[in-house]
Amino acid sequence: MRVLLIEDSQVLQEALSKGFSRQGVALDIVGDGAQGLSLARNNPYDVLILDLMLPGLDGMSILRALRESGSDLHILILTARDSVDDRVAGLQTGADDYLVKPFEFEELFARVQALARRKYRRKDPAITIGPLRMDTAARDVTLDGESIDLTHREYELLEYLAYRSGEAVSRIDIEDHLYGTTNLPASNAVDVAVCSLRSKLARYGVQDLIQTRRGVGYILDKE
Amino acid sequence: MRSLRLRITLALALGQLVVLILATVFAQQTGARVLTDQFDASLRDKVAAYESLLEQEGTRVKIDPRAALALAPPLGTPREFVQIWGPGGRRIYRSPELEDRNLPKHKGTVGAISIVDGDFEGAAVRTLGMRAVVAKVEGTFWTERPKTAAVITMVIARERYALDRAKTGLLTGLLVGDLFILLTGLLVAWVLVRRGLLPLDAFGRQVGALDVATLGGRFDPAQHPRELEPVVSGLNDLRARLDDALRREKRLNASLAHEFRTPLSELRAMTSVALQDLQDVEFMGRALERVHEVAGRLTELMVLIRQMVLVEHSDDEVEQEELDLGALVEEVVTSLRAELNARRITLTCEGLDGESVRSNRTALLSICSNLVGNAVHHGPSGSSVLCSVRRDPGGIVLCIRNACPDLSPEQLVHITEPFWRGSAARSNPDRHGLGLAIARGMAGLTGLELSLDISKGSFVAELSFPGQV
Numbered sequence: 001m002r003v004l005l006i007e008d009s010q011v012l013q014e015a016l017s018k019g020f021s022r023q024g025v026a027l028d029i030v031g032d033g034a035q036g037l038s039l040a041r042n043n044p045y046d047v048l049i050l051d052l053m054l055p056g057l058d059g060m061s062i063l064r065a066l067r068e069s070g071s072d073l074h075i076l077i078l079t080a081r082d083s084v085d086d087r088v089a090g091l092q093t094g095a096d097d098y099l100v101k102p103f104e105f106e107e108l109f110a111r112v113q114a115l116a117r118r119k120y121r122r123k124d125p126a127i128t129i130g131p132l133r134m135d136t137a138a139r140d141v142t143l144d145g146e147s148i149d150l151t152h153r154e155y156e157l158l159e160y161l162a163y164r165s166g167e168a169v170s171r172i173d174i175e176d177h178l179y180g181t182t183n184l185p186a187s188n189a190v191d192v193a194v195c196s197l198r199s200k201l202a203r204y205g206v207q208d209l210i211q212t213r214r215g216v217g218y219i220l221d222k223e
Numbered sequence: 224m225r226s227l228r229l230r231i232t233l234a235l236a237l238g239q240l241v242v243l244i245l246a247t248v249f250a251q252q253t254g255a256r257v258l259t260d261q262f263d264a265s266l267r268d269k270v271a272a273y274e275s276l277l278e279q280e281g282t283r284v285k286i287d288p289r290a291a292l293a294l295a296p297p298l299g300t301p302r303e304f305v306q307i308w309g310p311g312g313r314r315i316y317r318s319p320e321l322e323d324r325n326l327p328k329h330k331g332t333v334g335a336i337s338i339v340d341g342d343f344e345g346a347a348v349r350t351l352g353m354r355a356v357v358a359k360v361e362g363t364f365w366t367e368r369p370k371t372a373a374v375i376t377m378v379i380a381r382e383r384y385a386l387d388r389a390k391t392g393l394l395t396g397l398l399v400g401d402l403f404i405l406l407t408g409l410l411v412a413w414v415l416v417r418r419g420l421l422p423l424d425a426f427g428r429q430v431g432a433l434d435v436a437t438l439g440g441r442f443d444p445a446q447h448p449r450e451l452e453p454v455v456s457g458l459n460d461l462r463a464r465l466d467d468a469l470r471r472e473k474r475l476n477a478s479l480a481h482e483f484r485t486p487l488s489e490l491r492a493m494t495s496v497a498l499q500d501l502q503d504v505e506f507m508g509r510a511l512e513r514v515h516e517v518a519g520r521l522t523e524l525m526v527l528i529r530q531m532v533l534v535e536h537s538d539d540e541v542e543q544e545e546l547d548l549g550a551l552v553e554e555v556v557t558s559l560r561a562e563l564n565a566r567r568i569t570l571t572c573e574g575l576d577g578e579s580v581r582s583n584r585t586a587l588l589s590i591c592s593n594l595v596g597n598a599v600h601h602g603p604s605g606s607s608v609l610c611s612v613r614r615d616p617g618g619i620v621l622c623i624r625n626a627c628p629d630l631s632p633e634q635l636v637h638i639t640e641p642f643w644r645g646s647a648a649r650s651n652p653d654r655h656g657l658g659l660a661i662a663r664g665m666a667g668l669t670g671l672e673l674s675l676d677i678s679k680g681s682f683v684a685e686l687s688f689p690g691q692v
Contacts, residue, residue, distance in 0.1 A: 011489035011513045018506055019496040080484035083477070101488035105495040 001116050001156060002026040002044070002177045006036030006062065007051040007078065016049075019105050023139070024152025025112075026180040033057030037065055044176050045073055046116045049108070052079040052090070060093060067094035074115040078108065113137060120163035127162045129220060131206060134162050143204040153178065154197045161210065161220035170217040194218055227423070228416050235412040236405065243401045254393040262386045263338050266351040269294065269379055270336075273305060277315070277375060279357040284309040284373045286316045295319070301382035304343060308376040315375065326378040329353060333374055340383065347387065348380040422448050430458065438466045478642035482524060482655065486517045493517075527657045530589070531641060534664030541583040541669050548621065549575035551584075552610055555591045559599050566604045570595075573611040580619055580688045586665045590673070591621075593658035593665075594684045598625035600654065601682075619688045627682035635677055639663045 001024075005016055008031040020027040028043070030036045033054035040048055040062070048066075052059035059077065066073060076097040077090045087098050096118070097111050113136060117125065125137035131144045136159055141148050150158065160177050161169060171190045178193070179185045186192075198210055211219050272294050276286045286307065295318060296303050306326040307316040317325070324344065329352025331337055336353045343350070356372045426447055441462060442455045497503075497510035552575055556563075563570055580587070598608045606626040613620050630638075637643045644656040659675070662684075666673040672687040 009485055009489055011517060012485075012492055014509070014513065015489070015492035015496045019492070019499070022496075022499065080481045080488070082480070082484070101484040102491045103488055105492050105499075108492075 001046050001112075001159070002180065003028070003047045003049060003112060004036070004040055004043070004045045005029045005049045006033065006040075006054060006059070007031065007049070008054050009051075015105070016108075019109065022152065023109065024156040026156075026178055028180040031055070033059065033062055037062045039181070040066060040073060041069065041071070043181065044173075046119055046177065047112045048073050048075045049078050049112065050075055050095070052077060052081055052086075060089070063090070063093050063095060074119050076108075076111055076115060078103070110137070117163075122163065127159075127165070129162060129165050130209065132162070132201075132209060134159060143201065143206055146204060148200065148204055150197070150200065153193060154200065157193050157197055158220075161218060165220045168213040168216040168219045174217065228413075228420055231416045231420075232409065232412050235416070236409050239405060239408045239412075243404060247397045247401055250397055251390075251394050254397075255390045258386055258389050258393070262349060262381075262383070263351070266338065266349070266379055266381060267336070269303070269305075269381075270351060270353060270377060273307065273316070273377060273379070274355060274358070277307070277357045277359060279360045279373045282310065282373070284315055284357050284375055288316070291316050292319070296381075301385050302346070303382075304348070304378075304380040306378050310373045310375070326350070326380055329376050329378050341380075343380050346382050347384060349383040349386065350378060350380040352376070352378045423451070426451060426455075433462070435469065438462055438469060475641055479528065482642055483521070486521050486524075489517050490514055524655050527655055527661065531657055531661050531664060534661060534668055541586060543581050543583055543669075545579055545581055546584055546587060548578040548580050548612065548619075551588060552591055552595065552621075554588070555595045556610075558592070559596060562599055566599075566602075568599055568602055568604065569607040570599065571607065571609050573609065575610065575612055578612050578619065580691055582671065582688065583669050586669045587671075590662045590665045590671070590686060593662040594623045594686065597658050597662075598623050598682070598684070601630075602626050603628065614692060615687070616692070617687065617689055618691045621686040621688075623684045623686075624681050626680060627677070628680055630677060630682055632677055635675060638675060 003020060003025055005013065005020075005027055007013055007016070007029070010031070013029045013031065017027055017029055028039060028045070030039055031054075033056040035056065036050075036054070037057060050059045050062060054062075059079065063075060063077070066075070074096045075094065076099060077095045078099050078101065079086070079090075080101045082100040087100075090098050096115055099108060099111060113125075117123065117136060125135055127134045127136065133142045133145075134140070139155060141150055141155065141158065156178055157174065160174065174190045174193075175185060179189070194210060201207075201209055209220060211221060213219055273286070273291065276290050276294075278285055291305070294305075302320055303318065304321050304326055305316065305318040306314070306321060306328075308328060309315045312328075326343065327350075329337065331352060331354055333354045333356065336351060338349065338351045340347070340349050342348065354374055354376050356374055360372075426442075429442065439462075441459045444452055444455045444459075447455050493510045493513050497507050501507065549572070552572060556570055556572070559570075562568075595608070595610065602608055602625040608623065608625040611622050611624075613622065639659045639662075640656075641660040642656040643660075644654055663673050665671075666686065670689065672689060674685045674687070676683045676685075
């Protein structure tokens with residue numbers, strides 16, 4: 001999952017950066033509104049976490065600009081403004097969710113996960129593909145009922161492929177969703193991550209769950 | 224306080240009572256006079272009747288006793304006493320009711336009639352007395368016609384209880400009528416006053432129904448009587464002021480809540496992420512540093528808020544003393560030296576040496592700290608700040624000028640509002656947007672005047688010391 005945070009509080013940036021990276025989420029952070037809008041326009045984020053009172057360009061202007069340009073990016077407003085008018089204005093301008101500060105990190109993360117699921121048109125946090133069952137809310141993976149231990153990166157890769165199961169996903173797409181703009185991966189990072197995930201799945205007797213489509217990328221399919 | 228309706232009704236009733244009393248007195252007087260006149264006229268008629276029975280024969284005057292007796296009033300009517308004296312005081316006639324008593328003899332001139340009230344033998348009577356010449360003379364000039372006309376004296380006293388009763392009846396009738404008119408008038412006045420005051424009642428209900436939610440509206444003067452215009456206008460002004468104060472209070476409360484939300488969310492986010500992995504000692508240390516830093520900011524914010532609230536709600540008289548303005552500004556500049564150097568800002572003081580003003584030291588130091596600090600914090604790096612003093616006819620003026628390219632004239636209106644910050648300052652956690660609000664409050668508290676303006680790309684703050692020249 002790749003998330004953009006536009007927030008000018010350095011302490012929040014630091015806390016959320018740590019919190020999201022621990023969950024394997026690729027989080028890009030920017031404190032200036034204008035820079036944030038530029039990043040949101042030019043990168044395939046799953047979710048945008050947007051503060052409203054920002055230097056450069058305020059959050060509502062960013063929201064309006066994105067919606068006017070036809071962006072279907074899932075946007076969560078994270079702000080200290082708590083009045084009903086502010087919430088209504090935010091949601092009516094095109095935000096998908098609205099969370100008022102102060103907030104619990106767990107709640108923010110759960111809402112971001114829910115928005116990411118909505119992007120892939122899934123309401124049920126559980127995904128079942130053949131012997132594989134993923135609980136995207138609890139971030140738990142089982143094969144034939146047996147829990148398997150994955151790193152955050154491996155989990156993110158598997159979740160992304162699962163969200164797009166039956167569809168060949170290009171390496172660039174995977175790279176875009178696993179790594180932020182500030183964390184540039186090695187050229188074969190995706191192949192290494194897929195290889196690592198395959199070998200873990202193989203330990204549980206599952207060989208062909210992730211298949212390679214030559215010249216295209218990878219596909220997660222029960223076939 | 225009594226009700227307005229009751230007051231007006233009572234005033235109307237009082238007016239009505241006065242009119243009724245005057246009318247009653249007039250009617251009673253007129254009625255009594257008419258009754259008395261009628262009584263007197265009947266007495267005169269009776270005199271004329273007796274007079275017509277008198278006959279003069281020679282020197283003698285006589286009356287037919289049977290005819291005279293026939294003139295006596297019938298039984299059951301007020302008694303009448305009649306006595307007639309002839310020339311020389313000789314008694315000609317005395318009515319039987321007098322028995323052997325005499326009526327007091329009339330002593331007036333001939334032709335004069337007197338009518339008086341009095342008592343006769345315990346009875347209240349009205350007495351007519353007269354002296355007259357006998358008109359009916361018996362005989363002819365060649366027989367026994369008298370040479371001179373005889374003068375008689377006649378007194379008729381009639382009991383006046385019927386007259387008194389009629390007068391009392393008249394008065395009673397008038398008083399009963401008055402009471403009826405008074406009560407009817409009261410009722411009519413009550414109803415009319417009630418109807419007349421309906422617009423006031425409606426207005427009262429509207430005022431009574433005012434609450435926080437409806438404070439923003441205004442009373443429509445066209446819907447209320449002209450007499451209430453000053454009240455409607457005054458209440459509309461009051462509503463506007465209350466509404467404004469309430470809005471400011473709401474804004475301040477919202478701003479306060481907002482100001483605390485961000486540091487609180489920083490604390491919660493940082494601590495909850497740190498607590499997720501207690502083994503991550505490096506992040507734990509950094510989180511503690513951040514928490515400490517945020518707590519420091521919150522403490523500073525709390526001190527500033529307290530200062531601002533004290534300034535806005537203080538009624539205390541502040542002590543004034545003679546202060547060296549130059550030394551005071553220098554003290555402020557010294558405290559800002561590190562930031563001036565770091566941001567390469569040049570601060571120049573002109574004409575401050577030797578200038579003394581009368582003010583409160585703590586308040587003036589706070590104002591200067593906020594104004595000069597504001598100029599230094601918000602001026603662009605490498606720019607300059609000028610502190611100068613000039614003498615206006617109204618008093619000494621301390622002027623602080625700094626470059627401020629980002630501030631627009633529209634923003635100037637909000638600049639002294641608590642927690643207002645320009646876009647650039649909003650992300651700086653050390654800037655709370657309270658400096659100018661506190662400076663303005665302190666200036667008001669100490670009788671100084673603070674004006675803020677934008678002139679040729681510069682922000683100009685002028686602190687005037689009225690009357691100090």
